[in-house]
Amino acid sequence: MYKTLLMVIALLVCGLQETVANDTTQKIDAYLSRLEKEKNFSGGLLIIKDGKAILSKGYGWADKARQIRFTPSTLASMGSITKAFTAAGMMKLVELQKCALHDPLNKYFPQAPADKAGITLHQLLTHSSGFHEFLQDDGGDYAKLDKAEFLKRAFAEPLAFKPGEKAVYTNVGMSILAIIIEEVSGLDYEAFLRQFLFDPIGCKIGYHFPVSPADTIAVGYQNGLPWGTLQDHFARAGGGPYWNLKGNGGLEASLNDILLWANAISDQKVLTAASIRTMFSPQVQEEGYGGQSYFGYGCNVSKSRRNTKMIDNGGSNGIYFARLIRLPEEGLVFYMVTNESSINTNKVLPNITQLYFQGKIVEDALAQQSKFESPISKQIYDLLEKPGTTNLGDALAKENIVVDDDMILLDVGQALINENKPEKALLLYQYYTKAFPKIVVAWNDMGDVYRMLQNNEAAKNCYQQALLIRPGNPRATENLEKLKR
Template identity: 25%
Template sequence: MKIYLLIVSLLISLSSFAQNVSSAVDEIIHREMKARRIPGVQIAVVQNGKIVLSKSYGVANVQDQVAVKSNTIFPINSNTKIFTGVAIMQLIEQGKVKLDAPVSTYLDNLPLEWQKITVDQLLTHISGLPDMLKLFDPVTGNIGPLKTEEAIFEKLKATPLEFKTGEQFSYNQTNYYVLGKIIEKITNKSFADFFEEKQFKVARLKHTLFGDSRDIIPHYAPSYSYRTFFDGKKINQDRLATNYYEFPDFSRTSAGLNSTSEDMANWIIALQNGKLLQKPSTLDMMWSPGKFNNGTPTDWARGWGIAKLRKNHRAVGMSGGNRSVLLIYPDDHLAVIVLTNLGGSSPEDFIEEIAGCYIPNIIKADPTNVS
């Protein structure tokens, strides 16, 4: 009888703790939605290998006041790069790619100054390659006047490096475009098919797919932003507008995926459970920063742009479009995903406060990255 009462008491305590945490997360989300004027938010939390929280807030479609639900699909923008990083690490585990191998090992007909750039330097944005985004329409992301991938690639190859390879950091989309070409050359299939086979199916992602504003995506949350300029004129008060953006299909290894917070949570669980990468050492390698020519660490891990390498509660993650973010705390067995439909909402600013609802010491951790 005493054991039974003890178990009941424990269950009640756990339930009460979960309710208190959920309420604390609600408070943070509601506060930030009001302050940042975010129409809709979706959140998922993974703890000890399980989804312990999945919640939706506000509206996905402002025009028709369609509520955000668990199956609402959000553009995740540059968070796509972490999927590309995992794809490359999978090929490394298979012995088909080496981090320190020059790209000329895998791709032919490259300019001389490109040939010694390594796979690792692409992953960590220290290649010096010119940014293909400068060739696209800056407003819509349209492929622009060059009209074809072939013309864009030839233009890139004819453009000088921005700096000596390995000497500086410069975030750009060309790095991941080239990684996509390597994936396709080695696997003999499209990178989209490779992602589907080796990641989406393995992690059982039901609502993760490539696409942009041109595509018909079920349960899609359009992206919005507040603007003060319309038709070349400044208005007195900013106004919410629907964003239109294209991700040309050949460039979608850098930003082209759409997903839900639950799908991304399940992807993280599969990643940490050895279903996507077989060796813990591969995961550690991916989450470690690259190095400049002089041996100092870069700001980027391999495919992952947020690397809080502090002594306590280290975290790795990525953000996209200034509107979606995830953080994984490997030592704490915790991960948080926040997706919004507002460009400029910067959920990066409050995601650690959400993590702190589960492990309070996280918000007290040294904010300085430790090299």
């Protein structure tokens, strides 16, 4: 035990120091340093090669107001990478012979209705259960939803498809797995992960920070405006995390923690080789990707551009963005997390991997125009980019474009916000809120746009309208409180 403790302390001490190991990582470091100066990049990057951190460094600010830099020890939300830890927790219960992967839901919840009673743990772990991505009208990540009410609503809502028929990403299914972890172990979800996965390797990952006065938590920023931390949002919601988030998103970690975790998985310190092999095997083909992507347990499995195995996890709440990529055949792990929405992991990490493998950026992800799932979204985006467009409704009518799905507008609006184009975004949301006046997120987004334009009175009116539609809406309530301050 004493020797293990010394090893853990040594790893932590080494991890606290910024690491830039060779010519390739020096090139990457120079690129990120330039982005920090020129484009307000803020976050951290960890690259592990054969178990050694060859680059571990923070850039920009963890907290601008307090002038605290982002470092390898800064804690930041990893979003849906949380699902990887939920899957690992389930595999630990399987190893302890407390669960089996073929167990049906009604073993743990006798009240499960007939259409859901036979859903297995395997199907929950591979997003093939049929549960929707979110509960209907869920109220967002910080809605005060307890375990019993979450399960009641999940069981009452119709499935998106028959269990096992296909595999489509779901947060609801992962939160149900986290509830099973609690029911079987008798421990809180976070306490279980800490006791069985994190404490044995000296790793500090969780929701409830700060644990000590030394903890530095990265403040999230939306296009330069302070959004706050998850802990701020939990406090305003009266506690948390609640079950729209718990088990499927929001865990926080530092680069140091991810170094310990990634190596613990590679070295089979917290799970057996058999469990890890099962987690990282392509179990079920992911719908909509033409056979190029499979779900493992709590991860995606695919091929890299070099035709090597890639195990991938990504996560974001629209403010923090994180991605964890394992390339086991190449002995590599990449982890990036950012706390500034406008220049985030999704835009920067593709350039980092090009610098690593090709020595240069061949296709600049930052320069590429936003891509949309719907061609109508692309048309709307292009209309707003045209000089002289001052009224989106008129422009759509002129082009005979009919919008009958509000998600098309949401896609464009949030792209414009992330690209820091508030004037164009305002045109979009002015039309959006007229065409779909009962959509809460549209009013909240328009309030954010007005704040970007420093029109706080108009922002206040938007947030108040959101509250009229959905009383108690956490996002509107929090933003109105910020405006008062």
